[in-house]
Amino acid sequence: MPTNERSGELAVVTGASGGIGEQIAAGLARTGATVVLVARDRTRLDLARDRIRRAVPGADLETEAVDLSNLAGVGALADRLGERAPSVVVSNAAVIAPLDDRTPDGMHRSLVTNHLAPYLLLRRLAERPTDAPRRFVVVGASPTGLARTPVDLDDLDPRSGRGLGWPPSFRPFVAYARTKNMNAMFVYALASRLAGTATTVNGAHPGIIRGDLGRDTRGALKAFGALCGVLAADTVTGADTPVWLATSREAEGVTGEFFVKRRAVRTAPHTTDPERVERLWRESARLVGLPAEHVPSPGPHPTGS
Structure with missing residues (x-):
């Protein structure tokens, strides 16, 4: 049965129809929070909800079938959730898409x-x-593994193929890696803008975990994914640090950090450079149709480091 630790609170997990996202949702459900599972496929969402209910009897679960590659749908989701003021949001959804896989807005799906x-x-x-x-909490990737794939701020939406390497079948993974560095940069940018409020923002690397991120991969990348799958940890292990960041007393008030195995670590200098971080923020705002300026919500300063 869930504990009553967070009874009455609302938690949201994206990419929750399987893998790490499902395990994160289960971990949050165990605290007594109402958990909203967000993913694209309604059937897979319902199956994940049923699995969590079997694992956590009494879990209070809801589902939102939203394609996160559709920005209009994401904006509508933000409106619906904003009315309910969630206390925890874990951004976990991620894909490795072919470079020619474009959204209705014409941008790379990854x-x-x-x-x-x-x-x-x-x-x-x-x-x-x-x-x-x-x-x-934003689920990112290995700071060590990503150190050699800085974001190309002149080519966020990878059309030129510049710097994506060889062989061509591996390029979608490099594009994916760049988005994971964007995750860390976004954490730092949003946390700095929310300094002095009651909202904390942190990133987490779950480890190399079995999953279907690369279900559309081929060639050398498919072989690489198969090898990683042999070495990968289970999804319960991968969910540990994100759930800890979202719920633990130790993480209370901690903001603007990136964690691996519950420990704050440094990410590559190209992810922390203030000019690069600010440039990514502004370009992202342009792409989603928001002003570059951010208006922080009021609230007391977080207690903690």
């Missing part, structure tokens, strides 16, 4: 799903006035 969707969702929620503590 860019939209992995970066622009959390940018739009969390920013819109953050700008909702509240005095209540909130925790935003």
Whole structure:
């Protein structure tokens, strides 16, 4: 049975129809929170909800079938959730899409799903006035593994193919890696804008986890994914740090950090450079149709480091 620790609170998890996202949702459900599972496929969402209810009897679960590569749908989701003031939002959804896989807005599906969707969702929620503590967690990737794939700020939506390497079948993974560096940069940018409020923002690397991020991959990338699958940890292990950041007393008040195995770590200098971080923020705002300026919501300063 769920505990009553967070009874009455609302938590949101994107990419919750399987894998790490499902396990994060289950972990939050165990605290007694009402958990909204967000993913594209309604059938898979319903199956995940049923699995969580079997694992966590009495879990209070809701589903939102939203395609996070559709910015209009993400904006509508932000409106619906904003009315309910969630206290926890875990942005977990991510894909590795072929470079020619474009959204209705004409942008690369990995860019939209992995970066622009959390940018739009969390920013819109953050700008909702509240005095209540909130925790935003963005699931990223290995800071060590990403150190050699800096974001190309002149080619966010990878059309030129510049710097994506060889062989061509591996390029979607490099584009994906860039979006994961965008996740860290977004964490730092949003946390700095929310300094002095009751909302904290942190990133987390779940480890190399079995999943279907690369279900559309082929060639060398497909072989690489198969090898990673042999070495990967289970999804319960991957969910540990995001759930800890979202619920633990140790993480209360901590903001603007990136965590691996519950420990704050440094990410690559190209992700922390203030000019680069600000430029990504402004370009992301342009792509989602928001002003570059951010209006932080009121609230007391977080207690903690």
